[in-house]
Amino acid sequence: MRVPTRFLFETRKDAIVKNQDILFNFQKKISSGLKIIRPSDSPAEYSVARGIEVHISKLARDIADSSEALTFLQAKEEVLARVSDLLAQAKLYAERGIDAQSSEEFASLASAVEEMIKQAVDLANTSIRGRFIFGGSKISPTSNSYRKPYEDREILDQEVWSAQKGVEPSKTLGEEFRIKEGKFTLEVKDPSGNTIFTKDISYFDGDRIGDLANRINTEGGGLVLASVSPDGKLRIISSTPGFKFSIKQDTMGIFAEFGGDGIPEYHGDNSSFSIEIKSAMVRISTPGKEIFGDPSRSDSEGVLNTLKNLLDILRFKKEGNTQELLRSAVLDIEKAYEKLNSERARVGAEISFVQGKNNLLNFIKTQDSIRKPDIEGLDMASASVDLTLKESVTQASMIVAVRAFELTLMRFL
The missing domain is CATH 2.60.40 (Immunoglobulin-like)
Known part of the structure; x- marks a missing residue:
């Protein structure tokens, strides 16, 4: 039985093309370091690898959220510590005022407390990337969303x-x-x-x-x-x-009044905001009124109201015995100090929780990052041997084709 020359030619050509395609795909795997490039390479392992990749992506987002929460909470912890120092200093000034005799001493203490109030307002307006850690959200008349913490008047x-x-x-x-x-x-x-x-x-x-x-x-x-x-x-x-x-x-908010006695007015914000870390909601802001009070209300407690009351006493704006008023102010400062320390403890607990979450998420991400290459990674040593073998097969198919065509050509001649 005679085999047509065209059939032999097509058969050898297809063999060469097939072997070259196999060789090319294997070379791509070696260059990428992956044994799974297409789903057809290994459907089961490809599915597992893609699932791990999606999980790593979600973990990265959760880690970013926890890192952002940590940034806010650590900044708040630092601010609360500085406010705590101000209250301790205010208590010292109040105790000095009890023993003060001259108007010059009272004026000096009042000036120091006035400066402390300004520092407290600055601390209350601490912001991280445009978000105020002691404020909520406001919408301006031009529909630009921004944080406007302690000023209720129109911008x-x-x-x-x-x-x-x-x-x-x-x-x-x-x-x-x-x-x-x-x-x-x-x-x-x-x-x-x-x-x-x-x-x-x-x-x-x-x-x-x-x-x-x-x-x-x-x-x-x-x-x-x-x-x-x-x-x-x-x-x-x-x-x-x-x-x-x-x-x-x-668009950033006005932090003080014009004129008056030079004391910035503070208008606290009742709002707060949280960050979701996986299934847990972590409150990273504290409504300003919880810490600093509401100066628009004389009965409101808070750091600024306490300091303003001390300032009024030192400036003789309060009726009554100055020494007794100052002793009462010392008690008010101690109450504000206790409330502040309670918030510091809560923030510290939140930091520990978020830090633990962050460490766990990073650990899981690291494990997934190690596991994924094990599934889809290529063993370069065995791959090099396979590559040499496939190159030899390709060369052999080409040699066989050449010899077959030579015999056919000789018969033709």
């Missing part, structure tokens, strides 16, 4: 003043702008109400009145002048009756 048009004809065109504002980064707008209009000049003036955390005055004079186009009054307050002057000064936007 837009916070201070608006227009000069009038016949009235001295000046405005006295607060002793110091204690505002996070933002901007306000200077606007000048002609008598018909048309805007002839508008300029956004940026301000930054830590700016003082002198900084703002210089910036206004530089960018005010000569139509608006600013100076610092002898008592250290900002004075804005314009010869144009239509002058207007306003806070335009501040």
Whole structure:
């Protein structure tokens, strides 16, 4: 029986192509270090490996959540420790006040307590990546979501003043702008109400009145002048009756009042937020009123109310025997201190819990990361031997094909 030459040719060609394809796929496995590239390589092992990969991805997300929670909780722990130090110092000042005799001593103690209140407000406004650890959420009129912890007034048009004809065109504002980064707008209009000049003036955390005055004079186009009054307050002057000064936007919240006795007002937030770590919800924020109180209520307890009460006593704003009032203030400080330590203990327990979760998740992820290569990884030693064998098979099939075609060609000739 005679076999057609075409059949022999196609058979040898298919054998060569098949062996080359096997060799190419094996070379890809060696280059990748994986024995399972496609599901068809090993359906069962491929399914197990993909399941482990998904599990590792979920673990990575849970680890990121626990790390974020730890960042917040550790920052809160540090802040609470610093507030605790302030209360201990306040108690010392109150006890010194009991023994104080002169008005100069009381004034010195009052000045120290006033500075402590400002420090407490700064600590209360501690934020991590734009989220305040003692505040909840607020939505601004422009629908920008942000954390605005301790100021309940509207952000837009916070201070608006227009000069009038016949009235001295000046405005006295607060002793110091204690505002996070933002901007306000200077606007000048002609008598018909048309805007002839508008300029956004940026301000930054830590700016003082002198900084703002210089910036206004530089960018005010000569139509608006600013100076610092002898008592250290900002004075804005314009010869144009239509002058207007306003806070335009501040997406980070306003942390203090203008004017008054220089003491920042605090308005606590009742909200809190948590982070989910697997199936556990961990509260990482503490509502501000639980720690710092609500200054809008005279009967509210809290760090700031306690310090403000001490300040009022040292400034003789409270009726009664000063020494007895100070002894009562010492007891109030001790109560606030105990409440603060209770919160510190809760935060410490949360840190231990989250740290334990974080360590466990990292351990499981490490085990999965070790197990996955065992399933889909390639044994390079045996793979090298197999590669040599497959290369030999491919070469042999090519040699056989060449010899078969040579015989066919000789018969043809």
